[in-house]
Amino acid sequence: MQAASPLSPVPSQALSRGDIKTLFLAALGGALEFYDFVVFLFVAAPLSHLFFPPGTAPWLAKLQVYGIFAAGYLARPLGGIVMAHFGDRSGRKKMFTLSVFLMALPTLVIGLLPVHAQIGLAAPLLLLLLRITQGVAIGGEVPGAWVFVAEHAPPGRVGFAVGSLTSGLTVGILLGSLLAAWLHHELTPAQMLDWGWRVPFLIGGVFGFVAVWLRRWLSETPVFAAMRERKELSRELPLRSVLRGHLGGVALSMLTTWMLTAAILVLILMLPSLVQKPFNLAQDDVSLGNSLSALCLAIGCVFFGWLVDRIGAAWALIVGSLGLILGTYGLYDDLAAGGAHFLVLYPAVGFLVGSVAVVPCLMVAAFPPAIRYSGLSFAYNVAYAVFGASTAALIGLMAERVGQTAPAHYVVITAAVSLLVGVYVLVRRKKVSY
Template sequence: MTSPLALTKPEASTSTFRTVALASLGGALEFYDFVIFVYFAVVIGQLFFPPSQPEWLRQLQTFGIFAAGYLARPLGGAILSHFGDKSGRKRIFTLSVLMMALPTLCIGLLPSYGNAGVAAPLLLLLMRILQGAAIGGEAPGGWVFVAEHAPSNQRGLAVGLLTSGLNGGILLGSLVAALTNSYFSTIQIMNGIWRLPFLIGGMLGLIAMLMRRWLSETPVFEELRKQVMIPAEIPLREALRAHKRAIVLSMVSTWALTAAIIVVILMTPVILQTTFSLPVSAVHFANLAAILALCTSSITVGAATDHFGLERVAVPMYTFLIVASLALYLGVIWKPWSLLPLYILAGLAAGCVTITPILMTRMFPAALRFSGISFSYNVTYAVAGGVSPLLVSWLAHLHRMGPAIYVALSAVLGIIAVRFRRDEEA
């Protein structure tokens, strides 16, 4: 079968750059909506569960609701990707932002336990599940959308820009939480200020949805429709049947991605405070710098793959992640003052996360691309999101270098996935 991607080769244009910019902005806002929950977990736990409960139980229930968003990702991704492969990328790409914006807006309007009783946490859980379903379609859909819009010699850059935008949502959430806690007292936040980040996120999400309506369908999908190559059966079923190798390697590569994001970016600040007894303010500032470095590196890595090839970039970047992670944890043991520069290096190394979506967009044929990527990415992320925090916390308890060793082993998996891949497209 002739590859549809080979039949249509988008040219670089102002329209292409606008498409990538709008997609990246929408992705940042959607990821902001998804992660802002965790930055206000303590407040949410106090407001949405009985005050008579012990603090540890309230926090356990709150993080359980947060985790529900991860568990909903595979199902939401499977449904959205099915229609993305059957009906078009643009329609689902726009829908996912709406599906995220509305629940985020609703969370900011929900009654507390004191006003609604047990209905309050149940409504919160429902909103979180809807958020998870939306995010399950956002990242895979975004990667497919920009890769199929970009010319062949700029696909890595396009994917890198979108990945930077997604990570930028984490940075935005961290900044908003920091500013809120800096300018308002705990009592003010408890009395209603906590709602503002959710209301703002929901409104920005609706604006992003309107902006995405200006985007056009990808040339690749238009060619599929023109050539009557839309899959007749369920795309995911076909992907699981005929592209097992691509799915396995995509899942392996995604595990490496989760190690860089979940461990290096999200868990390391807590580990540095609890296991290494570093001051909260220094850790928080270093983490912000690392996320900014990650956003920058994501773009650089994507552009580099266009010029040097995927494998020539992937192997050095994963090796860099191994070295930088070990250096970060060793450095704060020997010289705590080195935290900031070492965490920035780790953030730059974490830019290897761009390799995973580039790898996945190459391994699946266009007709099944959305479904294949969505299944591989979301299932792996759901498992990693549940397993990694527990496993890494246990490893940190056994030895302070445990988290860095986990990241290093995961990076080796990333190298293996790249070395054994088979690209569907030339």
């Protein structure tokens, strides 16, 4: 049994009760785990004050915190490669459960960490170590989740299943955004520095362990079970097989992951800090717009996953990339004119960012089942580490030439590359080994 390819539309089968249960539990666990990973960014300001020496310049402390945040991205390939190896050899479910445990534990510990005033330089070092552990966990979680739900999905429903799972992951961003907005609104700056910053980590850690318990009820994917029964599991190192015979799939996966990285990082996670002061927007408007955009992102992921099942992944990627280009420039044109329509256009752009759900559909189809986890994980995590860690620097370099619209141009460049990938897959589909 092999997961149906989402490259072309195929006759669909209804989701069974078991399929719905699997999808719900996978999406719920993914949301909680992704929340744990990104909530660090929403409390970066208190962390920059508390985990470094009192005399540290504010800009340097913030830069160091963002450096620790980026370390999580750099650690993703390690977790992805190791977990994917055992996922292809020992089973998807085991790694799927391990990844959420490895995320819940360090998140909870971060919420309990002593700060620099209490333990000195050990505080930022411990924070860095725990952040790296989070990166290892998310490196195995996201690719594993996509493979898990795709291999459970019936024919004609792979796009919807993967899109729904991706929506669940993005709900984690929404939860972090809402909680951070509520804390900043309800607590004074002094309270945030005293104890408020710990709340998101403690909540995330507790609910992460709930996700570990819930995943006990998931079953191994039919695809892996069938391979194990027929003794078709990879006899050599799965990653070696990927690099030897599937570099085309790796290249296409990495190029589309660039768009995914830029859309999520720039338009959802970073945009509030990128536009508030340069365009003189009110803090409350920015926070509300970010929450609405994250909500529309979750809806957009489901829509674009459904679209994959209707018109195929290549066409869905083309449509989504074009929409992202137009929407991003439209949002920044409005900001340059005063931002009168910010609370309408930003959620609309969030919906278009949902086109990132097409990317895992392409990646699932790019690798055969025996090495699917390793191939997808390697391409996705290496690309995310490279582009995720360099996004801020690249935008900074572009800003020297084009000014405050640099983030828009960066996203559009990546969307244009993704559009070309969609055209390539559409034209060469019969000649590409999927």
